[in-house]
Amino acid sequence: MPTFKNQTTNGRGIMNILILTPTFILLTASAGFCAEIKTSDISGNPASSRPVPLKNAYTRHLIPGEDFAAESPSVITSTQAKEDLNTLERLMEEAYAGHEYFGSRGMDWPGLFNLIKQELDGKPVWAATQYYNLLMKHLAAADIQDNHLSLKINTAGKQYWHAPSASHWTPRFAGYYVIRENGRLYLTGRDHRSADSIELIAVQGKNPLGFLFPTYVKDLPDETYLLGVLERSSTGYLDCAVKIGTAAPSGISLPLHPIRTKRQAAMPVFESKTIDGIPYIALRSMQDQYASELEKFVQSAETVRSSPVIILDMRGAAGGSDGWGIRWLSGLTNGVLRPNRTVSVLVSPATLQGKVNYLREELFQAGDKSAREHISGLLKRAEAELRSKEKERARRHWEPKTFEWPGSAPGKFEGTLLVISDAYNVSAGEGFLETLKGLGKQVIILGENSGGVNTFGPLYPYRLPNSRIKIYLAQGITLYRGEVCESKGIPPDLWIDEEDILPSALEYAKKHVPLSDEKRGNGKAP
Numbered sequence: 001m002p003t004f005k006n007q008t009t010n011g012r013g014i015m016n017i018l019i020l021t022p023t024f025i026l027l028t029a030s031a032g033f034c035a036e037i038k039t040s041d042i043s044g045n046p047a048s049s050r051p052v053p054l055k056n057a058y059t060r061h062l063i064p065g066e067d068f069a070a071e072s073p074s075v076i077t078s079t080q081a082k083e084d085l086n087t088l089e090r091l092m093e094e095a096y097a098g099h100e101y102f103g104s105r106g107m108d109w110p111g112l113f114n115l116i117k118q119e120l121d122g123k124p125v126w127a128a129t130q131y132y133n134l135l136m137k138h139l140a141a142a143d144i145q146d147n148h149l150s151l152k153i154n155t156a157g158k159q160y161w162h163a164p165s166a167s168h169w170t171p172r173f174a175g176y177y178v179i180r181e182n183g184r185l186y187l188t189g190r191d192h193r194s195a196d197s198i199e200l201i202a203v204q205g206k207n208p209l210g211f212l213f214p215t216y217v218k219d220l221p222d223e224t225y226l227l228g229v230l231e232r233s234s235t236g237y238l239d240c241a242v243k244i245g246t247a248a249p250s251g252i253s254l255p256l257h258p259i260r261t262k263r264q265a266a267m268p269v270f271e272s273k274t275i276d277g278i279p280y281i282a283l284r285s286m287q288d289q290y291a292s293e294l295e296k297f298v299q300s301a302e303t304v305r306s307s308p309v310i311i312l313d314m315r316g317a318a319g320g321s322d323g324w325g326i327r328w329l330s331g332l333t334n335g336v337l338r339p340n341r342t343v344s345v346l347v348s349p350a351t352l353q354g355k356v357n358y359l360r361e362e363l364f365q366a367g368d369k370s371a372r373e374h375i376s377g378l379l380k381r382a383e384a385e386l387r388s389k390e391k392e393r394a395r396r397h398w399e400p401k402t403f404e405w406p407g408s409a410p411g412k413f414e415g416t417l418l419v420i421s422d423a424y425n426v427s428a429g430e431g432f433l434e435t436l437k438g439l440g441k442q443v444i445i446l447g448e449n450s451g452g453v454n455t456f457g458p459l460y461p462y463r464l465p466n467s468r469i470k471i472y473l474a475q476g477i478t479l480y481r482g483e484v485c486e487s488k489g490i491p492p493d494l495w496i497d498e499e500d501i502l503p504s505a506l507e508y509a510k511k512h513v514p515l516s517d518e519k520r521g522n523g524k525a526p
Contacts (some may be wrong), residue, residue, distance in 0.1 A: 021139070022296065024480065026478045030070070030515035031176045045473060046191055046448075050520070051469070053068075057350075057354070058353065058386060058389070059353070059389040060353075061091070061095070061296040061350050061354065061357070061463075062353050063354060063357045063360060063361075063455055063462070063463050063470075065364050067468075068361050068364045068365075068461075069154065069359070069364070069461070071154045071155055071156075071468070072128035072129075072132075072153050072155050072468040073466075074127065074128060075125050075339065075468050075519075076125070076131060077124065077125055077126075078120050078124050080466035081126050081131050081467065082120055082301050083118050083465065083466055084131075084465060084467050084469070085102050085117060085189065087117055087464050087465060088113075088135070088464060088471060089109070090436070091112045091350060091462050091471065091473060092271075092473070093109075094108060094348050094350035094351075094396065095346070095348060095350035095351050095354055095460070095462065095475070096474065097344075097345075097474045098149070098456055098477070098517055100472060101477060102144055108281075111311055112138060112139075112142050114496045115138055116134065118161070119139065123302055128155060128467050129153065129155055130151065131467050131469070132151060132160070132339060132467070133152060134468070136151060136162055136164050139151075139164035139165065140164035140165055140455075142165075142319075143165055143484055144164070144165050144454045145165055145168065145487065146455070146486065147163060147165075147168075147426075147451070147452060147453040147455075147456075147486060147487060148163070148427070148453055148457055148459045149164070149168075149385045149474070150162060150163040150164075150472045150522050151469055151470065151471050151473065152461075152469070152470040152471075153467075153468075153469050153470070156197065160496070162292055166453070166487075167232075167422055167487045168219055168450075168489065169230055169231065169232060169449065169452065169488045169489065170259065171213070171228055171230045171258070171259045171448060171449065171486055171495065172229055172230075172236075172256035172257060172258055172259070173213070173226045173256060173257060173259060173497050174226075174227045174228060174238055174255070175188075175189070175254070175255070175258075176188060176189060176424070177215070177217060177220060177224050177225065177226065178200060178208070178212055178225040178226070178256065179220065179221055180221075180223040180224075180225070185199065185200040185208055185212075186198060186199055186200065187199075187200055187242065188220075188249055188395070194252040197244065197245060197246075198242050198243075198244055199242060199243040200242055201243055201249050202240065202241040203238055203239070203240050205239070205241075208227075211227055211228065211450075212225035212226070212227065213225055213226040213228060213230075213259040213495040214495065215494055215495050216446065216494045216496065216504055216507070218507045221467070224308050226495050229256065230449065230488070230491075232451055232487075233415070234256060234470075236255060236256055237254060237255055238253070238254045238256060239251060239252075239253050240252050240253070240254055245252045247309075248423070249348050257488035258296075259448050259495075260499050261422055261423070261496070261497075261499065261501060262499045262500055263423075263424055264316050265437025267282060267284050267316065268282070268293070269284050269285045269290045269292040270282065270283060270284070270290075270296050270351060272300050275311070276506065276510070278310075278506065278509055279307050279309075279311065280309070280311045280313065280328045281297070281312050282312075282313040282314075283313070283314055283317050283325070283429075284315075284316050284317055284318070285318055285319065285320055286317065286319065286321050286322060286325060286429065286432070287362065287363045288321060288362045288371065288374060288375050288378065289362050289363075289366040289367065290320075290371060291368075291370050291373075292370035295431050295507065297324065297328055298328050298331060299329075299331070300328070301329070301409070302331050303391065304332075305331070305332045305333070305413055305415075306415075307415055308414075308415045309416045309417075309418060310417050310418065311418045311420065311505055311506070311510045312417060312418070312419045312420070312436075312508065313421075313502065314419060314425045314432070314433065315418045315421065315422040315424060315425060315427055315501070316422065316424040316425055317421075317424075317425045317429030317433075318425075318427065318429060319426060319427035319428050319429065320427070320428045321428055322428040322431035322432040322435065322510060324432075325351070325431075325435065326405055326432070326435060327438075328476070329407070329432075330405055330406065330407050330408045330409070331408055331410050332407045332409055333407045333409050333411075333413035334407040334408070334410065334411055335407045335412065336404050336405070336406055336407065336413055337404060337407055337435065337438055338403070338404045338438060339403055339431075339437075339462070339483045340434070340437070340480065341403065341431070341479060341481070342400065342478070343400070343476045343478045344399070344400050344401070344477050344480075345398065345401055345475055345476040345478060346396070346397075346399075346475055346476065347394070347396070347398070347399055348394075348396035348397075348404040349389070349390070349394070349396075350462075351460065351475045352382075352385060353386065353456075353462075354461065354462060354475065355382045355385075355386075355460055355475070356382045356383055356386055357460070357461045357462065358460045358461060359375055359378050359382055360379065361461055362375050363376060363379060367522075411479075412473040413439070413442065415442070415513075416442055416444065416513045417436065417442055417443045417511075418444050418446060418505050418513075419433065419444070419448055420435060420445075420447050420501050420505055421445055421446075421447045421450050421490070422448050423448055423450065423451050424450065424451060425450045426450065426452075427451075427453045427454060427457060428457075429450070430451065430453065430490055431478070431509065432449060433453075433456060433490050434490060437490075442507075444493050444494065445490075445491075445493045445494070446493070446496050446504060446505050446508065447495070447496050447501045448495060448496070449491045449492065450489035450490045451489055452485065452486055452487040452488050454486070454490070455477060455481065455484075455485070456474030456476070456477060456486070457474045457476060458480075459472045459476065460472065460473060461476075481492055494508070
């Protein structure tokens with residue numbers, strides 16, 4: 001079993017609506033965390049094991065493909081609700097990668113389920129929606145800081161999919177830019193002008209450097225920053241010490257506003273075009289059900305790799321498999337791709353069934369023939385793996401994983417990749433974002449911090465037998481650059497405090513990666 005260090009956390013942040021897939025809306029509440037854990041704390045430890053408990057351990061959690069649209073019954077008895085709760089408790093132990101992690105941080109799992117059982121004793125009959133809300137209430141109160149952990153219920157022709165403890169750290173900025181000149185910091189307004197030379201001396205009684213976020217603003221120097229905070233909670237103001245001219249330092253209080261970036265309207269899964277001669281590629285999902293569009297995305301790498309600059313727009317890249325992104329990157333450059341991440345995966349009869357369930361659900365949702373063929377192949381392999389492990393009587397254990405992939409392009413990518421990211425870039429999108437960072441200085445991320453749904457996964461569905469409520473549990477825990485950082489997300493290189501990030505990316509490309517006449521349009525997107 002991997003071991004985890006207890007970490008002190010502070011602050012809170014809330015993200016009210018988080019897009020998980022193009023099909024469903026994940027409504028969120030409560031708070032997030034960010035903890036630093038060394039890679040050695042999660043991988044490289046002796047694997048734990050225990051006997052398979054029951055004969056039907058390899059079949060009891062399977063969901064038939066056609067049942068993913070089945071609705072919950074209107075009511076269930078208290079006895080049925082308790083049976084479902086026992087199933088949920090067993091799933092948490094057998095299939096949830098966060099069980100040991102949160103247990104090591106003080107989570108009382110038996111106490112949680114005992115509290116729910118006590119409430120179930122109070123009524124002989126429960127509406128399925130009441131039972132769903134009861135589970136949500138207690139899971140939210142337990143403050144399980146996993147943005148992927150979620151429950152879904154189908155009732156009255158509608159689907160409700162909630163994450164009880166999901167959150168996002170929202171950056172908040174003052175209405176000023178900060179410019180560094182000759183080793184000193186000066187405030188300037190959003191109109192790029194300052195009537196007086198206002199030197200920034202301190203923020204919240206501390207060195208201002210801890211409150212500066214690199215940004216890009218046309219017509220301002222390269223060393224321009226946003227002044228603000230990235231915390232779970234904020235007072236809404238920054239108390240600053242400033243100096244105007246030769247006067248003595250004085251104090252001012254600057255109000256903060258949430259980053260202005262707006263969520264993009266519904267967009268195609270894949271889009272490519274040229275803007276002012278610059279190849280522009282947009283990727284909104286990496287779910288296997290969009291295989292035909294994602295194959296086009298993968299193939300686009302060959303067309304654009306000779307360009308001196310590419311814009312890859314990943315706003316709203318909501319989950320799926322980052323294997324699609326890795327294939328694209330492999331087609332962009334050669335050499336070995338080594339993303340700086342380590343994954344510890346829980347392998348058990350339950351997680352093997354969860355993988356089958358996931359692919360059955362993807363197949364159920366797939367619309368076109370290409371996607372169905374692709375997912376069917378993956379499903380056959382997952383079912384074969386399940387049968388093989390059943391014959392082996394495999395025990396529950398953890399497997400540490402590292403990753404590297406060979407680049408397939410004929411040569412190295414020599415250009416610059418500008419990546420646009422926002423808070424709706426989550427899950428597999430964040431995994432791909434971190435893989436892209438492996439290109440080093442050739443990759444520049446603009447926008448805001450990603451959604452922070454990148455620690456626990458992949459996400460597999462299971463079903464409670466009586467209420468037919470589905471619970472989505474993560475099989476693994478991922479460290480990026482040696483850290484677990486749920487809710488905080490992956491930060492950009494340049495923070496853009498504007499409603500639309502794309503204009504800033506285009507201006508940056510023109511200023512810092514100018515295209516010669518002979519190269520303009522060369523390597524344009526298909």
